[in-house]
Amino acid sequence: MVNEESRVAAFDKMSWNKEQRQEWYKQQKVVRSYQQEVVSKIEALTSELDISKYGELDYESCYSLFVLKTTNFNANNPTILITGGVHGYETSGVHGALRFLETRISDYTDRFNFIVAPCISPWGYETINRWNPDAIDPNRSFYTNSPSMESQSLMMWLSAQEVDVLAHFDLHETTDTDNSVFRPALASRDGSEHNNWNIPDGFYAVGDEENPRHDFQKAIIESVEKVTHIAPADSNGKLIGKTITQKGVINYPVKSIGLCAGLSNADYCTTTEVYPDSPKVSEEECIVAQVAAITGGLDYLVQNREV
Numbered sequence: 001m002v003n004e005e006s007r008v009a010a011f012d013k014m015s016w017n018k019e020q021r022q023e024w025y026k027q028q029k030v031v032r033s034y035q036q037e038v039v040s041k042i043e044a045l046t047s048e049l050d051i052s053k054y055g056e057l058d059y060e061s062c063y064s065l066f067v068l069k070t071t072n073f074n075a076n077n078p079t080i081l082i083t084g085g086v087h088g089y090e091t092s093g094v095h096g097a098l099r100f101l102e103t104r105i106s107d108y109t110d111r112f113n114f115i116v117a118p119c120i121s122p123w124g125y126e127t128i129n130r131w132n133p134d135a136i137d138p139n140r141s142f143y144t145n146s147p148s149m150e151s152q153s154l155m156m157w158l159s160a161q162e163v164d165v166l167a168h169f170d171l172h173e174t175t176d177t178d179n180s181v182f183r184p185a186l187a188s189r190d191g192s193e194h195n196n197w198n199i200p201d202g203f204y205a206v207g208d209e210e211n212p213r214h215d216f217q218k219a220i221i222e223s224v225e226k227v228t229h230i231a232p233a234d235s236n237g238k239l240i241g242k243t244i245t246q247k248g249v250i251n252y253p254v255k256s257i258g259l260c261a262g263l264s265n266a267d268y269c270t271t272t273e274v275y276p277d278s279p280k281v282s283e284e285e286c287i288v289a290q291v292a293a294i295t296g297g298l299d300y301l302v303q304n305r306e307v
Contacts, residue, residue, distance in 0.1 A: 002149045010136055010147035015191030021135050024185070028129060034063060034122040038085075041098045042066050042118065049101065054117070055153030059133050063122040065153055068101060070114045078166035078301075079113040081158075082294060086139045086150070086170065086260045088124020092274050092283070093171035096290020104291060108298050115163070120260070121150045130182045135189055139172075142263040155263055167216075167268035167301060170261040171290050174199060174240065176277045200239045201278050202231030202248070203289055206271035208261065209251040216268050216300055221248040223296020224272075228281055228289045231273075270297060 016024070042051060045068060055065040073079075084090075084097035097118035105114060119125055121138050131137055132150055141148035142155060179196045187194030203224050207217045221230055230248040237243055242250040254262035254269065261269045272293045274286045281289075 002147060002152050003145050006145040006147040007134065007136075010134070010141075014135070014189050016135065016189050024135055024189075025133050028127045028133075030126045031128060032126055034119065034126050038094060038098070038119045038122070038125065039064070039066070041102070042068065045101055049105075054157035055149070057123060057149055057153075059123055061123075065120070065122070065150075066117070067154075067157065068114075068116045068118070070105070070109050070112075073113045077111060077113050078305075079115060079163045080108075080298065081165045081168040081264055081266065082114065082116040082118075082171070083120060083154075083168070083260055084117070084171040084290075085119035085121050085125055087130045087137075087172060088119070088121035088126070089128040089130055089177070090171075090173035090175070090274075091125075092173055092276060092286035092290050093272070094119045094125060095287045096171050096272075096274075096294075099287050100291045100294050104295055107295075108302075111302060112166075112298065113163075115158070115161070115165075117154055120154055124150075131185075139260050140258045142260050143258045146258075151258075151260070151263075158264065165264040165266040167297060168261055168264055168266040168270075169294050169297060170259075170269070170271045171293070172271055173274045173276055173286070174204075175275070197240050198234045198238075199277070200231030200234075200273075200275060201280070202229045202275055203293075204231040204239050204248045204250065204273045205293070206254075206261070206273060207245070207249060207251045208255075208269055209253045210255070211267070211269075212245065212251050213268050213270075214246060214249075215304070216297060217249045217270060218246060219300035220270055220272070220293050220296045221246075223292045223299070224248075224289050227292045228274075228285050229278075231275065268297070268301070
């Protein structure tokens, strides 16, 4: 369970009071089913993977949190972590993780162990939301005494596994609603100024400023480019306000700002960003792009490390 003091501390940083948070929460509506669209696909993988419940979110509805692992973990193989749905509204992150499990994981299980949490924020998935019901962003909450039940649940479970993670793929999207819905809500919640940023038309990746792994990110971009287009930099050489380090890649300080990509001490980590609102792509292509990002990174590790 999340420490209540951490939640109160998070609330204290908001300009919204309790009533305003409740009013925001009441405006959110369930528009799709986590059970039917996600859990049913997880359950269909029972014969191929070990499935565990690592937590439960007790909101007005209860949501079980699931993680899938390759059977017969091989102590001689490095471990790969894949996460999706940290922001529940970013659909291809969830279904990209599931599609990899359904179609490609068997190509790599002789070399790697896998841990996959396909939908970290199921309430956000159902309501197509960036935040959890407390108006807290799980993807800024991966730190000690996290105020987010979604983040804390996965961190506690992963810590208990005592495994060293070689690479972490955190699957995301950047959508038009970032400017029209979520960034304005953030400005209102925090009493800050809202400035639109240019939404990149295409796929890009986010590396770790402290450990960027440029060749790894390049391999991911080259793999994805075979199935969809890569986002060009804007006129200032930036993507979402950050200077690109190479084609389709920017870096963030993932640990210091509490991003999911920094939750482990993985030697390699990437946050994928698909643009589902592009007129150039379909929902299926977005899912395929997420799978291509994973396989591109894995192929790089196979070719450049002794795995």
